[in-house]
Amino acid sequence: MNTTLSIDPITVEVVGSALASITEEMGEALVRSSYSTNIKERRDCSTAIFDRSGNTLCQAEHIPMHLGSFLETVPHIMKRFPLADIRPGDVFIGNDAYEGGGTHLPDIVLAEPVFFEDQLIAWAINTAHHADFADRGHAHIYQEGLRIPPVRLYREGVLQKDVQELILLNCQVPHERLSDLRAQMAANRVGVQRLQALCGKYGTERILRAGEALQDYAERKMRAGIAAIPDGTYRFTDRFDSLHFEGSLDLSVAITIKGDSMHLAFDAPPQMRNALNVIYTGLLATCYYAVKAIIDPTILPNAGLARPISVEAPKGSLLNCEHPAAVNSRLSACQRVSDMIYGALAQALPNKVMAAGNGCCAAAVFSGSTDNGELWVYLETIGGGGGARPTADGLSGIHVHLTNTSNLPVEALEQEYPLTLLRYELVNDSAGAGTWRGGMGLRRVYRAERACQINVETSRLGSQPWGLEGGGAAQGSSCSVNGAPLAGKTTPLKRGDIVEILTPGGGGYGPPQARKPEDLRRDLVEQRISDAFARREYGELALQTQ
Numbered sequence: 381m382n383t384t385l386s387i388d389p390i391t392v393e394v395v396g397s398a399l400a401s402i403t404e405e406m407g408e409a410l411v412r413s414s415y416s417t418n419i420k421e422r423r424d425c426s427t428a429i430f431d432r433s434g435n436t437l438c439q440a441e442h443i444p445m446h447l448g449s450f451l452e453t454v455p456h457i458m459k460r461f462p463l464a465d466i467r468p469g470d471v472f473i474g475n476d477a478y479e480g481g482g483t484h485l486p487d488i489v490l491a492e493p494v495f496f497e498d499q500l501i502a503w504a505i506n507t508a509h510h511a512d513f514a515d516r517g518h519a520h521i522y523q524e525g526l527r528i529p530p531v532r533l534y535r536e537g538v539l540q541k542d543v544q545e546l547i548l549l550n551c552q553v554p555h556e557r558l559s560d561l562r563a564q565m566a567a568n569r570v571g572v573q574r575l576q577a578l579c580g581k582y583g584t585e586r587i588l589r590a591g592e593a594l595q596d597y598a599e600r601k602m603r604a605g606i607a608a609i610p611d612g613t614y615r616f617t618d619r620f621d622s623l624h625f626e627g628s629l630d631l632s633v634a635i636t637i638k639g640d641s642m643h644l645a646f647d648a649p650p651q652m653r654n655a656l657n658v659i660y661t662g663l664l665a666t667c668y669y670a671v672k673a674i675i676d677p678t679i680l681p682n683a684g685l686a687r688p689i690s691v692e693a694p695k696g697s698l699l700n701c702e703h704p705a706a707v708n709s710r711l712s713a714c715q716r717v718s719d720m721i722y723g724a725l726a727q728a729l730p731n732k733v734m735a736a737g738n739g740c741c742a743a744a745v746f747s748g749s750t751d752n753g754e755l756w757v758y759l760e761t762i763g764g765g766g767g768a769r770p771t772a773d774g775l776s777g778i779h780v781h782l783t784n785t786s787n788l789p790v791e792a793l794e795q796e797y798p799l800t801l802l803r804y805e806l807v808n809d810s811a812g813a814g815t816w817r818g819g820m821g822l823r824r825v826y827r828a829e830r831a832c833q834i835n836v837e838t839s840r841l842g843s844q845p846w847g848l849e850g851g852g853a854a855q856g857s858s859c860s861v862n863g864a865p866l867a868g869k870t871t872p873l874k875r876g877d878i879v880e881i882l883t884p885g886g887g888g889y890g891p892p893q894a895r896k897p898e899d900l901r902r903d904l905v906e907q908r909i910s911d912a913f914a915r916r917e918y919g920e921l922a923l924q925t926q
Contacts, residue, residue, distance in 0.1 A: 387589045392597070395582065395590035396438075396680060402574040403427045403440035410506055410567035415559030417511075418759050421792050422785045424509040427567060429575065430454050430491075431591050432500045435683035438594075445483070445711055445782040448665035449507045452481030453489050457530045468495040469537030471565065473547070474530035477521065478703045483662040484710055485525035486510050490533065490561070492568040496579040501588065504571030506564050511759035512551045514747035515833060515870055518624075518655035518706040525708075526550035534565075552747070552755040598684030603640035605675035606688055609728050611637050616723035619843040620716045623859070623866070624654040624709070628842055631699070631713075633720040637728065642671065644721070646693040648700075655709035655837075657701035658717075660693075666714040666782060667691050670721040673781075674733055709837045711741040711782060716839065718781040719846075722767075726848055731770045735818060735848045735887030737780035738764025740839035742857060742883045744824075746799060746873075748832030758797045760788050765811055765819030765854055765885030767845065773899075774819035774886035776806050798829040807855070807882055812844075814851030814888025815895050821855065821883040828873040834861075835870045840884040851888030858882045 406427035414420040426446035428439040434454030439447055456479070457472050474480035475488045482489060491505040513525030521527065526547060533543055544561075548554040579587050617632040629649050636643045644667055651657045658666075668686055672679050679685050693700035698713060719736050726733035742762040749755050761783055766774040779785055790801045803825035812818035836859045844853035859866040860880050861873065873879070 387586060387593060391582070391586065392590050392593045395578070395587060396594045398578055399429055399438040399594075402571055403429055403438050405574065406504065406506060406567045406571045407440045407442055409570045410508065410563050413566050414508070414563040416556045417788055417792055417796055419508050419560055419563070421788050422760070424785045425507060427506040427571070429571060430503040430505055431588075432502055434458060434503070435595065437502065437591050437682050439681045441681070443782070443784045444669035445662070445665055445714060446487065446507050447668065448483040448659070448662040449481065449487045449489055450505055451661045451664060453491055453505060453530065454503050456481045457491060460530055463500070466493050466500065467536045468493070469534060470532055471534035471568065472530045473533040473543070474528050476527040476529055477659045477707050479527070479529040481530070481661065483659050483665070484707045485521070485527065486513055486708070488528070488561070488564075490564045490568055491530070492572055494572050494575045496576050496584055499584060501579060501584055502575055504568040504575065506567050508560055508564055510551070510557055510560060511745070511757050512553055512557060513708075514552065514745050514757040514759075514835070516708075518708055519653050520704040521706050522704060524655070524706055553757055594680055595682050595684030598680040598682050599687045601676055601679045602672070602685045603688045605679070606637060606642050607640040609637045609725075611639070612728070614724040614727045616720045618716055618720050618723065620713060620839065621842045622656055622712055622839050623836060623841070624656055625652065629698070631716055631720060633717070633724055635721070635724045641688045641690070643690045644692070646699050646717070648693055648697040651696055651698055651701040651705040653706075655706045656698065656713050657705040657707050658699050658710045658713050659707055660700050662707075662710050662714055663693060663699050663717065664691055666717045667721065669782060670718045674722065674725050674729065712837060712839050714782055715739050715741055715780075723846070730849070733848070734769045735767035735774070735812065735814070735851050735889045736845035736854075737767045737774070737819075737886050738821060738840065738854070738884040739845050740764070740857060740884060741783055742838040742881060743836065744826070744879070744881060745835045746797065746832050748798070748830065756797060758793070758799065761785055762822055762824055762881060762883050763787065764821040764857075764883035765845070767886040768812065768814050768816040768818045768847070768851055768889035770889060771816070773817045774811065776811070776819040777822045778819065780886075798832070800827040800829060801825070802827055802878070807885070810855040810882075810885035812847045812852040812854040812886060812888030813892040814847055815890025815892065816851070816888065817895070817899070818845070818847070818851070818854050818886030818888045821857070821885040823880065823882050826879045828875055828877045828879070830875050831873065833870050833872050834879060836866055836881065838881070838883070845884050845887045847887035848889050850891035852892060854885035854887050857884045
């Protein structure tokens with residue numbers, strides 16, 4: 381590359397905005413052309429652009445956790461395939477946590493090289509959560525689904541049918557997988573075409589230089605933000621519990637600030653014989669998200685922001701697992717990592733960090749078969765309360781930190797699956813009290829309309845999302861079938877069985893006695909509305925308030 385080519389800041393800004401626009405357009409193309417409810421309704425997918433060396437240029441503002449599925453995908457591809465053998469129209473598919481760059485098997489990644497004038501300039505890449513590998517064991521990764529190292533799904537634009545058939549044969553709902561894979565292909569094609577047009581407008585060398593400048597700019601902003609934190613080591617310990625094991629575990633972090641660099645050192649127990657283990661790239665994605673959100677949310681989402689940050693955790697531990705650990709539910713532990721980072725940096729940055737959010741990735745996976753023997757799988761992750769902020773209440777009924785998916789509308793759920801949603805509401809008294817109150821958790825109550833099975837993942841069963849600066853802790857979570865507490869293993873359901881899932885609220889901020897009278901009045905109104913929804917009297921309440 382011509383290193384003497386000068387590039388002005390305005391061009392860098394224009395190119396950066398164009399890259400952000402391209403990744404967002406890729407995401408919309410993926411959502412709008414997908415088939416499964418998990419992608420078209422819940423938007424459980426992400427898109428990104430990487431430079432030709434495999435560094436993040438831009439990730440759309442979708443799901444922070446999916447960065448972990450991107451970080452090592454292109455490096456794995458380039459390690460397996462010589463650059464001279466990569467051609468325009470090639471598309472690589474992969475999902476494996478150990479040999480493919482992924483973080484768990486349902487997140488299938490498609491990566492396509494972008495060529496312009498016979499030169500590799502970038503990679504268009506996306507991942508989508510294929511809600512398929514249900515009713516599985518989780519003692520090790522071989523039980524969790526089909527492991528796909530990076531292999532060609534398309535070779536110079538030609539579909540490799542044998543590869544596709546191999547993948548679909550190992551899926552429970554192959555027609556959904558085929559349609560969603562085609563949507564992923566369409567999304568990447570949008571990225572390829574837009575990047576090629578950008579190079580045609582500004583020239584390849586200028587685009588490549590702008591990509592480097594954007595990463596350098598993100599690094600400078602991150603270093604400036606870290607440098608504003610007082611030097612020192614800040615520690616925090618939190619409890620982690622799950623339906624996968626009895627009792628709870630202590631996880632801790634020590635964050636050391638030295639000048640304009642940050643080091644995060646985690647302590648965690650050995651990896652477990654269940655699905656909660658986190659691969660190192662998943663830990664990195666969590667740390668990059670949490671630090672960026674606290675220090676400066678406007679920092680560009682590219683590889684430059686990671687340069688001042690180093691992360692370590694014991695190898696073979698829950699937070700840095702090694703083969704053959706199962707990893708399907710890694711997000712539960714990652715949510716606790718976010719809580720710990722917030723708790724530690726709250727000591728260094730008072731009045732800037734929010735209280736703990738719901739701190740879990742509550743998920744319900746129903747699966748069964750239809751009258752004609754076709755299998756179906758319904759996955760939903762359920763929001764909860766957000767932590768209170770130094771100047772505002774926490775938000776209620778939302779996904780926090782790493783998940784960022786949408787809820788599945790009741791109409792879509794009941795049209796697609798043999799389930800009825802009896803209740804969907806905010807949970808009164810679930811929020812942490814404070815000068816600024818935490819957000820409320822959610823209650824979802826399902827009725828099975830035919831025999832099936834359910835697997836539930838949640839946390840904060842025995843611990844509570846903590847408050848800050850005198851704010852109160854929030855209510856934890858609970859799960860039951862027909863009123864009996866739900867076990868961690870897959871539970872069979874008969875027709876008419878009732879499943880209830882309550883998610884945690886968010887912690888409060890500041891002493892409750894300092895809450896203003898107008899906020900107390902608003903609390904009362906919100907409680908009346910929530911009670912009315914619970915009694916199905918919201919129509920009458922609306923008339924009364926007119």
